[in-house]
Amino acid sequence: MTLTPLQLKITRRYLSRMGFALAAMMVLSIGMQFFFHILFTFLLPSITDENWYIWLLTILCNYTL
Numbered sequence: 001m002t003l004t005p006l007q008l009k010i011t012r013r014y015l016s017r018m019g020f021a022l023a024a025m026m027v028l029s030i031g032m033q034f035f036f037h038i039l040f041t042f043l044l045p046s047i048t049d050e051n052w053y054i055w056l057l058t059i060l061c062n063y064t065l
Helices: 005-043 052-064
Strands: none
Touching: 005 052
16 A cells, blocks of 8 residues: 655644654653652662562652653
């Protein structure tokens, strides 16, 4: 199946938007994780030694977005 130039342009536009949105989501998620890790390190330093801490931090930041 070949696409017409207009269909190709529209398809590229939508895929570019999806790519930028996924990249923005990833950057925001990593930023939130970094922020909360620094915050918890100062407020509750003992919690950062737990095994479940990184899992919980990742899941909460991704779920929030």
